[in-house]
Amino acid sequence: MTETFRNFIAGQWAPPATDDYFENRNPADWNDLIGLFPKSGPEDVRRAVESARRGFVEWSRTPAPVRGEVLHRVGDLLVEQKERIARAMTREMGKVVLETKGDVQEGVDTAYYAHTEGRRLFGRTVPSELRNKWAMSYRRPIGVAGVITPFNFPLAVPTWKLFPALLCGNAVIWKPSEDVPHTANLLVEVLLEAGLPPEVIQVVHGLGEAAGKALVEHPGVDVISFTGSTDTGAIIGATCGRMHKRLSLEMGGKNAMIVLEDADLDLALDGVLWGAFGTTGQRCTARSGYTTSSCS
Amino acid sequence: MQLICERAERLRLGPGLEPVTEVGPLINEAARKKVEYYVGVGQEEGARLATGGAKPAGKAFECGWFYRPTVLTGVKPGMRVEQEEIFGPVLSVIRVGSLDEAIRVNNDVAYGLSSSIYTRNVNAAFRAMQDLDNGITYVNAPTIGAEAHLPFGGVKQTGNGHREGGWEVYDFYSETKVVYVDYSGKLQRAQIDTEG
Numbered sequence: 001m002t003e004t005f006r007n008f009i010a011g012q013w014a015p016p017a018t019d020d021y022f023e024n025r026n027p028a029d030w031n032d033l034i035g036l037f038p039k040s041g042p043e044d045v046r047r048a049v050e051s052a053r054r055g056f057v058e059w060s061r062t063p064a065p066v067r068g069e070v071l072h073r074v075g076d077l078l079v080e081q082k083e084r085i086a087r088a089m090t091r092e093m094g095k096v097v098l099e100t101k102g103d104v105q106e107g108v109d110t111a112y113y114a115h116t117e118g119r120r121l122f123g124r125t126v127p128s129e130l131r132n133k134w135a136m137s138y139r140r141p142i143g144v145a146g147v148i149t150p151f152n153f154p155l156a157v158p159t160w161k162l163f164p165a166l167l168c169g170n171a172v173i174w175k176p177s178e179d180v181p182h183t184a185n186l187l188v189e190v191l192l193e194a195g196l197p198p199e200v201i202q203v204v205h206g207l208g209e210a211a212g213k214a215l216v217e218h219p220g221v222d223v224i225s226f227t228g229s230t231d232t233g234a235i236i237g238a239t240c241g242r243m244h245k246r247l248s249l250e251m252g253g254k255n256a257m258i259v260l261e262d263a264d265l266d267l268a269l270d271g272v273l274w275g276a277f278g279t280t281g282q283r284c285t286a287r288s289g290y291t292t293s294s295c296s
Numbered sequence: 297m298q299l300i301c302e303r304a305e306r307l308r309l310g311p312g313l314e315p316v317t318e319v320g321p322l323i324n325e326a327a328r329k330k331v332e333y334y335v336g337v338g339q340e341e342g343a344r345l346a347t348g349g350a351k352p353a354g355k356a357f358e359c360g361w362f363y364r365p366t367v368l369t370g371v372k373p374g375m376r377v378e379q380e381e382i383f384g385p386v387l388s389v390i391r392v393g394s395l396d397e398a399i400r401v402n403n404d405v406a407y408g409l410s411s412s413i414y415t416r417n418v419n420a421a422f423r424a425m426q427d428l429d430n431g432i433t434y435v436n437a438p439t440i441g442a443e444a445h446l447p448f449g450g451v452k453q454t455g456n457g458h459r460e461g462g463w464e465v466y467d468f469y470s471e472t473k474v475v476y477v478d479y480s481g482k483l484q485r486a487q488i489d490t491e492g
Contacts, residue, residue: 027321028311028360090312094320094361097312109444110461117466130489132480139470151323160448160460168469179323223469225460230381230407230453237456248458248468250449252381253409255439256402258424260395263414267436271414272387273303275438277319277365281385282327283440284409284454 003035005181007044007205008188010051011198016206017043024181027094034092037181040206045173045214048202052144052171053220055199060141060169067167068118073194074163075111078104081190089154089183095279106156107163107187114163121168141169142246143222146215148208148236150228152282154180155187161225161248162187166200173202173221175212181205208232222246227284253284297369297389301347304365304387309352311360322361322384331363331384338377343368343388373401381407395420403429409450410439431455 004021006013016038026032038044059067078085086100093100123138145165149158158174165172176184188203204211208228216224216239223246226236230251240247257275259268312320322328328351335349348366351357363385371378371388378388378401392398402411412434413424421435431450432442442448447459458468478484 026311026360027323028313028362030359030361087313090320093312094323095312096317096320097315100312106444113445117463121466121470128476130478130480130484130486131492132478133484134477134479135474137472137474139466140473142469142471145469160444160465164465165469168466170469225468227460233456246468247456248460249456250460251454252407253450253454254379254381254405254407255410255412255430256398256405257411257439258395258398258402258413258415260398260413260415260417260420262416262420264416264436268414269299269303271412271436271438272300273307275412275440276387277304277307277385278440280320280322280363281331282323282383 002033005035005037005185005205007038007040007048008185008201008203009044009048010202014044014047016040017047022178022207024092024179026091027179032091034182037178038205040204040211042210042214044204044206045211045218048173048204049144049218049220051199052173052202055197055201056141056143056169056171058197059166059171059200062169064118064121064167064169066118067169068115070195071111071118071163071167072115074190074196075108075115077190077194078108078111081186082108085155085183085186088186089180092182093151093154093180095282099279100154103153103156106153107159110156110159110163114167117164117167139168143170144220145170145172145223145225146218146221147172147174148212148215148224148226148228149174149176151177151179152279152284154183157227158184158187161227162191162201165223165225166196170223171200171202173204173215175204175206175208175215178205178207216240216245217243219243224248226250250284297346300387300389301367304347304367307365309362309364310356319365319385320362322363324361327384328361328363331366331382331386334377334380334382334384335366335368335386338368338371338375338386338388341375341377342370342372343375343377344370346389348385373404379405395423399424399427403427406453407450408452409454410434412437412439431459 020039021036089100310317348364410432447462449459
């Protein structure tokens, strides 16, 4: 019996308006079907935005230190569930469990860091040039953040985006990679269990050209953060430029390693193997150039 | 070189859920096709296949997107395998004559995420930290190992100036609001009532 997974929209696990699904299979054994996930479209994104706008009103008025407490609980839950989430992640993504546990740990670190930031978010108070006048700045939430993430770090990279966005008081709509949708649902379960108000997080599964595109183009989404290919980033950049949306892009890499003659060669060898072949080379920081210098 | 190949050949491929596995499969068919394509391109451009370059043999690998850890040697600056992101287990080895040349080769790609240098020469390390055109440089460590509380991201075609992680990401997800409070009880005009 194939399990059918859902989006998380408007505070509940919801089937896609498209009534269309895609398969998620284990890359180490494609006979292992993990489940069917929603192939969402613009209508699903529209519903998510409508709900996220409501979530934003409540969440943005929650004091930042209180928002931080929620993220602290998220960190605690990720610690408790590390093994379970890591194994699910390996099943759908392929990298070894040692690495998927590291992926979860990065989420833990990011959660605890966000927690402490809830008691900072410093503004500045500066002197005015006039008498009896006060001048200062502070940081305020923006609105709804659209987050689009890749397959290679199914949990860590999303937490880099989700946790600071949430800590700052934004609502988030997340379109995870269609290669790792199961990890996304597990992370949302953790967020809800930690006490995040349900309308503050929305997950819309699907393909970039449909769900991702609708998210980037929706006028109710104020900020976009994307990690993925340079080609897709260029398309997103054009849309965000036209619509005056704030945009963070993290795209390709080539990541040379230089080994000079005087280097500790055993150390360099360990490093090059881990860099080139860890995560089967599928990291944006993967080592693909290795440069040796014969005279330095 | 030989050591790299020997160690690469010894890496145990398999499903990531098995504890003995060191290298898992690629994510999907398109990813493996891309790797196969670039290994072909590299050889056409004159690089030598030192190890790997194929799917692993054996029944255990038949139903997964596995690919052997691959090393290309004799890679020259400007080749496509040197310039373009392969996103798979392919290492290109380029020989250079000096640190200056190594820095030039690193800086002459369109991307600029991270770089690393292995040396025991403190002058060379600081030169590299200064001149490598990337968002992150590691000294005596691989380009993997970013920590959550430091900014992460790259220059050129890798990014658009923002950083994830660290303190910088909190600026990205929040808006600056400036507030002036005039408690003088009279109209004070900035830039005009300048006598103080």
